[in-house]
Amino acid sequence: MLNVIYEDNHLLVVEKPVNILSQGDNTNDDDMVNLLKKYLKEKYNKPGNVFVGLVHRLDRPVGGIMVFAKTSKAASRLSEQVRNKTFKKTYKAVLHGEVKKKQDNLSDYLYKDKKTNMVSVVNKNHKDAKDAKLSYKTLASNNGFSLVEIDLQTGRPHQIRVQFSSRNHPLYGDQRYGKNVNKKGQQIALWSYKIEIEHPTKKEKMEFVCEPPNKYPWNMF
Numbered sequence: 001m002l003n004v005i006y007e008d009n010h011l012l013v014v015e016k017p018v019n020i021l022s023q024g025d026n027t028n029d030d031d032m033v034n035l036l037k038k039y040l041k042e043k044y045n046k047p048g049n050v051f052v053g054l055v056h057r058l059d060r061p062v063g064g065i066m067v068f069a070k071t072s073k074a075a076s077r078l079s080e081q082v083r084n085k086t087f088k089k090t091y092k093a094v095l096h097g098e099v100k101k102k103q104d105n106l107s108d109y110l111y112k113d114k115k116t117n118m119v120s121v122v123n124k125n126h127k128d129a130k131d132a133k134l135s136y137k138t139l140a141s142n143n144g145f146s147l148v149e150i151d152l153q154t155g156r157p158h159q160i161r162v163q164f165s166s167r168n169h170p171l172y173g174d175q176r177y178g179k180n181v182n183k184k185g186q187q188i189a190l191w192s193y194k195i196e197i198e199h200p201t202k203k204e205k206m207e208f209v210c211e212p213p214n215k216y217p218w219n220m221f
Contacts, residue, residue, distance in 0.1 A: 006208060097144065191212040
């Protein structure tokens with residue numbers, strides 16, 4: 001059952017469950033776009049095809065808030081906000097270790113190896129390097145873990161996971177960039193917590209919040 005946070009003629013704001021794809025791939029597993037098309041067809045008894053515009057993505061293991069467009073006009077205007085960086089995304093994450101700086105800006109150059117689907121920090125002169133920026137503040141620390149809130153300024157693949165892992169603070173449960181400290185089967189503790197946008201037609205500022213689930217490791221704090 002989908003948790004729909006907000007809906008009007010142009011927008012659909014929902015909580016993406018963990019381990020659901022944002023968009024279909026060759027696995028034929030459930031994905032948000034098709035689940036939302038099904039939801040709209042059933043809710044409004046619509047025949048034929050239903051439009052659901054994907055504006056941004058979350059990695060499969062990451063849960064939390066996502067904004068979708070119900071019209072092509074909304075899709076193009078929201079995509080423009082993503083490009084202009086006025087589409088603001090805030091995440092929460094549980095990191096291994098106690099972070100020394102309570103708040104900081106992280107800036108790196110990242111390279112994605114398409115063969116292995118792994119991202120690494122590289123020198124800025126690397127020919128395929130992309131700049132990656134985020135800022136964070138520590139909300140709490142407990143039991144050798146830190147809860148941080150992250151303001152993402154660039155949307156690079158695996159960015160949050162790689163930037164913190166490269167500083168010896170891999171995310172709890174991240175099998176890819178923290179396999180030395182995480183156990184198989186643990187769920188990555190990265191959550192899309194808040195999104196701020198301008199409404200595509202009304203031009204009003206809108207803010208949507210979705211808190212992480214009340215279970216381990218989130219409930220340590």
